[in-house]
Amino acid sequence: MPLSTPAALFLQLMKYAENYIRSAIAIMEQYNGSLPLAAFLKNYFAQHKKFGSKDRKRIAHLCYCYCRIGHAADALDTAERLRIALFLCQDEAGEWTSVFPEAWLDQWNDDVTVRTRFITETYPSFEAGKIFLWTSALSAGIDPSAFLQSHLQQPDLFIRCRPGHEAAVTRKLTEASVPFTQQEQGAIALPNATKLEDIIVLDKEAVIQDLSSQRVAQVLAAGTPKIPANVWDCCAASGGKSLLVKDQLNNINLTVSDVRQSILRNLAQRFERAGLKGYRSFVADLTMADSVPVQSEFSLIICDAPCSGSGTWGRTPEQLLYFTEDRIAHYAALQQKIVANAVRSLAPGGLFLYITCSVFSAENEDMARFIETTCKLEPVKVSLLKGYNEKADTMFAALFRRA
Numbered sequence: 205m206p207l208s209t210p211a212a213l214f215l216q217l218m219k220y221a222e223n224y225i226r227s228a229i230a231i232m233e234q235y236n237g238s239l240p241l242a243a244f245l246k247n248y249f250a251q252h253k254k255f256g257s258k259d260r261k262r263i264a265h266l267c268y269c270y271c272r273i274g275h276a277a278d279a280l281d282t283a284e285r286l287r288i289a290l291f292l293c294q295d296e297a298g299e300w301t302s303v304f305p306e307a308w309l310d311q312w313n314d315d316v317t318v319r320t321r322f323i324t325e326t327y328p329s330f331e332a333g334k335i336f337l338w339t340s341a342l343s344a345g346i347d348p349s350a351f352l353q354s355h356l357q358q359p360d361l362f363i364r365c366r367p368g369h370e371a372a373v374t375r376k377l378t379e380a381s382v383p384f385t386q387q388e389q390g391a392i393a394l395p396n397a398t399k400l401e402d403i404i405v406l407d408k409e410a411v412i413q414d415l416s417s418q419r420v421a422q423v424l425a426a427g428t429p430k431i432p433a434n435v436w437d438c439c440a441a442s443g444g445k446s447l448l449v450k451d452q453l454n455n456i457n458l459t460v461s462d463v464r465q466s467i468l469r470n471l472a473q474r475f476e477r478a479g480l481k482g483y484r485s486f487v488a489d490l491t492m493a494d495s496v497p498v499q500s501e502f503s504l505i506i507c508d509a510p511c512s513g514s515g516t517w518g519r520t521p522e523q524l525l526y527f528t529e530d531r532i533a534h535y536a537a538l539q540q541k542i543v544a545n546a547v548r549s550l551a552p553g554g555l556f557l558y559i560t561c562s563v564f565s566a567e568n569e570d571m572a573r574f575i576e577t578t579c580k581l582e583p584v585k586v587s588l589l590k591g592y593n594e595k596a597d598t599m600f601a602a603l604f605r606r607a
Contacts, residue, residue, distance in 0.1 A: 221303050228266035229282050237526030269293040272355050274524035279329035292319055293356050343565045345588045354592035359518045360393040362415045367451050369409040376404050391418050407477035413444050415596035416589035421452050423601040426585035427555050432503035438546045443471040445508050458483040490542040501551040509539045511560040511567050515598035536566040547579045556604040568600040575604055
């Protein structure tokens with residue numbers, strides 16, 4: 205009897221598994237962290253056109269697994285590190301069964317702590333604590349062990365349904381047979397590789413936004429008994445926080461800025477898709493005092509500050525290999541300059557919302573103290589938004605008021 209299609213595909217993958225691993229080894233021995241891994245892989249596959257889409261997907265998966273164990277297996281060669289990484293990052297061997305010895309398959313437990321214990325016993329040089337090297341710099345309230353372990357799995361993809369569209373979005377996902385979980389009002393978790401653009405109208409019906417980022421709205425709600433009239437998103441980037449605040453507060457006069465015109469062009473395209481009109485935008489390098497707008501008196505300033513991004517490294521695990529500790533102080537100094545300049549435009553009684561996607565205290569609690577003591581703002585609500593136990597990012601949000 206001929207093999208069924210799934211069985212045939214599985215056997216074909218097992219046949220090619222060793223080739224995928226050899227390709228991943230070659231890639232990781234070339235990669236030096238100067239580009240994001242996603243960009244490096246895109247360039248690599250563009251130069252090596254022999255790989256089909258399924259080949260690229262599996263080789264990329266191996267490369268990301270390799271990065272997820274950070275410096276825990278530095279004493280071992282690339283091939284052995286990759287095998288350990290794949291073992292730790294998957295709950296079951298699945299399609300990679302053929303590349304593992306029977307002793308490893310016997311120990312393949314869906315509890316990662318059991319798998320880690322097996323690796324530690326098998327390789328005395330393996331140090332799980334070196335998956336994330338900077339635990340002494342973490343914000344208070346983060347469980348170092350749980351946070352470290354969270355890097356061994358890919359975070360989920362989260363969307364936020366825009367007002368009035370939640371029923372349509374869930375219906376469309378159901379009709380497309382996409383598995384999803386509703387987390388809280390408007391928040392939906394999906395498998396990371398879900399192709400949403402063919403299912404829903406992105407930015408109009410729902411926005412891609414991490415769960416912790418969506419929860420920033422809860423921090424803002426603590427200080428907004430009345431709607432701020434004039435809102436400035438001073439480090440607007442792609443406009444995700446502007447859309448969040450617009451959907452939360454509705455009737456606001458919005459101003460956005462960022463350091464480059466190209467960023468604002470991309471933001472404008474997104475706002476057009478979202479149906480957001482009537483806002484003001486300007487280029488500003490807020491590390492420079494003369495970039496502060498002439499018009500002040502904003503009743504709400506959102507400062508989603510440039511940061512290490514360390515709360516998102518589950519999505520960019522190459523940072524576990526190439527980040528250096530001196531960058532923490534670099535970002536903290538940058539944040540102080542931006543905040544000190546931005547708060548000059550805050551009206552009396554106005555709110556200042558400081559946000560990072562960092563897990564480092566120097567960018568979080570230390571900055572909150574700087575805002576309180578140096579900028580003379582009163583804290584309203586300070587929150588560490590821990591996403592590492594929910595396959596989400598970890599963020600920090602602090603709301604202040606000017607007396």
